[in-house]
Amino acid sequence: MYKQVNQKAWLLVLPVVVLVAFNAIIPLMTVVNYSVQETFGDNVFFWAGVDWFQQILNSPRFHDALLRQLLFSAIILAIEVPLGLIIALAMPRKGIGVSICLILMALPLLIPWNVVGAMWNIFALPEIGLLGKGLNNLGFDYNYTRQPVTAWFTTVLMDVWHWTSLVVLLCYAGLVSIPDDYYRAAKIDGASAWAVFRYIQLPKLKRVLTIAVLLRFMDSFMIYTEVKVLTGGGPGNATTFLSIDLDKMALGQFDLGPAAAMSLIYFLIILLLSWLFYTLMMRNEAQ
Amino acid sequence: MARITIDRLRHSYVSQPGKPEDWALKEMSLEWEDGGAYALLGPSGCGKTTLLNLISGLLRPTEGRILFDERDVSSVSPEERNIAQVFQFPVIYDTMTVYDNLAFPLRNRGVAPSEIDRRVREIGEMLDLGGSLTNRASGLTADGKQKISLGRGLVRSDVNVIMFDEPLTVIDPHLKWVLRSKLKELHHRVRRTMIYVTHDQTEALTFADKVVVMNNGEVVQVGTPIELFERPAHTFVGHFIGSPGMNVLPVALENGGISFMGSRIDAIEAARVDAAGGGRLELGVRPEFVSFAGTGGLPVEIGKVTDAGRFRIVEARHQDHLIRVLVPEGQEVPTGSAALGFEPTHTHLYRDGWLVA
Numbered sequence: 227m228y229k230q231v232n233q234k235a236w237l238l239v240l241p242v243v244v245l246v247a248f249n250a251i252i253p254l255m256t257v258v259n260y261s262v263q264e265t266f267g268d269n270v271f272f273w274a275g276v277d278w279f280q281q282i283l284n285s286p287r288f289h290d291a292l293l294r295q296l297l298f299s300a301i302i303l304a305i306e307v308p309l310g311l312i313i314a315l316a317m318p319r320k321g322i323g324v325s326i327c328l329i330l331m332a333l334p335l336l337i338p339w340n341v342v343g344a345m346w347n348i349f350a351l352p353e354i355g356l357l358g359k360g361l362n363n364l365g366f367d368y369n370y371t372r373q374p375v376t377a378w379f380t381t382v383l384m385d386v387w388h389w390t391s392l393v394v395l396l397c398y399a400g401l402v403s404i405p406d407d408y409y410r411a412a413k414i415d416g417a418s419a420w421a422v423f424r425y426i427q428l429p430k431l432k433r434v435l436t437i438a439v440l441l442r443f444m445d446s447f448m449i450y451t452e453v454k455v456l457t458g459g460g461p462g463n464a465t466t467f468l469s470i471d472l473d474k475m476a477l478g479q480f481d482l483g484p485a486a487a488m489s490l491i492y493f494l495i496i497l498l499l500s501w502l503f504y505t506l507m508m509r510n511e512a513q
Numbered sequence: 514m515a516r517i518t519i520d521r522l523r524h525s526y527v528s529q530p531g532k533p534e535d536w537a538l539k540e541m542s543l544e545w546e547d548g549g550a551y552a553l554l555g556p557s558g559c560g561k562t563t564l565l566n567l568i569s570g571l572l573r574p575t576e577g578r579i580l581f582d583e584r585d586v587s588s589v590s591p592e593e594r595n596i597a598q599v600f601q602f603p604v605i606y607d608t609m610t611v612y613d614n615l616a617f618p619l620r621n622r623g624v625a626p627s628e629i630d631r632r633v634r635e636i637g638e639m640l641d642l643g644g645s646l647t648n649r650a651s652g653l654t655a656d657g658k659q660k661i662s663l664g665r666g667l668v669r670s671d672v673n674v675i676m677f678d679e680p681l682t683v684i685d686p687h688l689k690w691v692l693r694s695k696l697k698e699l700h701h702r703v704r705r706t707m708i709y710v711t712h713d714q715t716e717a718l719t720f721a722d723k724v725v726v727m728n729n730g731e732v733v734q735v736g737t738p739i740e741l742f743e744r745p746a747h748t749f750v751g752h753f754i755g756s757p758g759m760n761v762l763p764v765a766l767e768n769g770g771i772s773f774m775g776s777r778i779d780a781i782e783a784a785r786v787d788a789a790g791g792g793r794l795e796l797g798v799r800p801e802f803v804s805f806a807g808t809g810g811l812p813v814e815i816g817k818v819t820d821a822g823r824f825r826i827v828e829a830r831h832q833d834h835l836i837r838v839l840v841p842e843g844q845e846v847p848t849g850s851a852a853l854g855f856e857p858t859h860t861h862l863y864r865d866g867w868l869v870a
Contacts, residue, residue: 410604411662413591414591414597414618415618415621415665416622417621425617430607
């Protein structure tokens with residue numbers, strides 16, 4: 227018996243291959259193409275090998291942006307996850323309050339990202355914004371367009387406002403799925419409110435919290451629109467995160483080669499961290 | 514350790530109960546002796562879980578009192594009532610070991626570590642969990658988890674009552690039997706009051722010394738398994754307990770006797786019934802106490818015969834009424850037409866559902 231070679235099957239997967247090719251592989255390969263060549267326009271390319279990669283990996287500018295990015299993600303995780311959990315715990319479990327809270331919580335998530343940036347930009351302006359003017363009237367020297375510290379403060383505050391809701395909604399969904407019997411048993415066992423949190427709620431929320439941390443980390447690591455509109459990466463380079471830096475390099479300076487190399491490095495960092503989170507999550511599942 | 518008295522208790526989930534349907538639990542008074550094994554038996558939605566939650570303190574009664582010995586505990590928290598409860602789905606603390614799970618209620622009450630260790634090991638041994646005390650509780654099977662739930666009640670030496678809310682629902686059939694006998698054995702060892710809520714008559718009758726049968730929010734009968742079988746106080750008990758359930762036939766007082774569709778039934782003397790009572794009269798007799806009589810019995814047509822191993826269930830018809838007969842192994846079943854006789858001591862008369870004679 228000979229195995230029938232049937233190449234017609236390829237026709238059936240062709241539509242998917244074309245789709246994936248156009249939205250992922252071709253753009254990605256274009257970037258790879260740019261990252262190993264030098265161009266001065268007019269479609270003239272010179273081979274550059276791994277030069278751009280070496281240049282990016284050794285540049286203090288990239289290191290600084292990466293450090294800022296990591297610091298930003300760490301700060302917002304440290305604030306949004308506990309805060310989201312606390313809000314979810316405090317939310318009502320029945321009655322009209324549930325709908326009101328859920329709608330209030332969902333609102334920031336529904337606002338387009340550039341609108342969030344624009345809102346906070348105006349809200350925090352020291353001369354006319356409610357927040358900026360208010361803080362200055364209270365005696366704080368606040369001007370996010372000139373002071374790096376207040377620029378960071380405003381950026382973090384904006385992200386907390388925008389994204390804590392996501393953690394709240396995830397935690398709330400996790401909390402309401404805990405059966406009543408657990409609380410009853412804890413009452414009968416004489417457990418304190420802290421013990422209920424520590425031994426019932428927290429273990430039952432482990433899965434949603436892992437997802438919340440994962441999502442918030444990934445999203446904050448790729449933050450672009452809101453910061454671009456709010457501070458544009460300034461003052462100076464104070465809030466120039468990786469994506470903003472990439473944007474400056476590619477569209478500000480038109481350094482296509484280094485920008486492409488940086489894109490790939492950025493992409494690989496995200497891929498690596500995603501894989502790391504995923505494996506950790508799966509290992510927890512297996513236990 | 515206490516005698517539990519339920520004094521004219523009523524409960525409603527509606528804030529302003531008016532209509533009789535508003536009451537999830539109709540007025541009832543009961544006594545539970547210290548150390549007894551009780552079962553609360555009834556169909557789903559009959560109010561048995563409500564009663565259980567009232568005793569445990571998870572609910573406050575709308576009316577009436579609950580006394581532990583002489584103390585009124587109607588508005589006391591579950592923790593202060595010092596009760597234990599095993600729920601339908603096993604409740605365990607996932608992140609703790611079996612040992613820590615069992616120690617948890619004692620630690621919350623500030624018991625000395627040496628005493629905790631002694632109690633936990635003793636109870637672990639009693640529940641056959643001795644070998645897995647250091648394991649994570651989340652890794653256990655459903656029956657192991659349910660044992661932990663029970664163990665958390667048993668470790669507290671001063672618990673007033675241990676309550677079970679359909680605890681075998683999620684247990685595999687072959688393990689149900691094992692756990693049921695384990696429970697019975699434990700009751701003999703510790704002699705705590707135990708209240709077992711179930712809709713399964715086998716579970717109730719094998720576990721309890723006394724069974725409280727509930728229907729539609731009221732207690733219809735309290736009795737030993739034998740009393741429930743031999744003298745059902747209500748036709749509901751007759752239906753609900755026994756397999757197959759009691760035959761209930763509409764009867765009337767005619768010419769100084771009891772007659773069923775025009776046929777005289779001699780098993781019940783009409784003199785035992787107050788003729789002026791009125792109401793709907795019914796005769797109840799279990800299939801176990803119906804037999805084939807010679808002439809003079811109730812004429813019937815024999816229908817379907819089902820073999821149930823040690824006996825056969827015969828469906829006999831008199832006009833449009835079905836009467837089930839239990840025929841022991843080895844006894845012959847007639848075909849076609851036959852006559853039935855009812856055993857007089859086990860034939861009862863009911864008025865509007867309630868036993869009168």
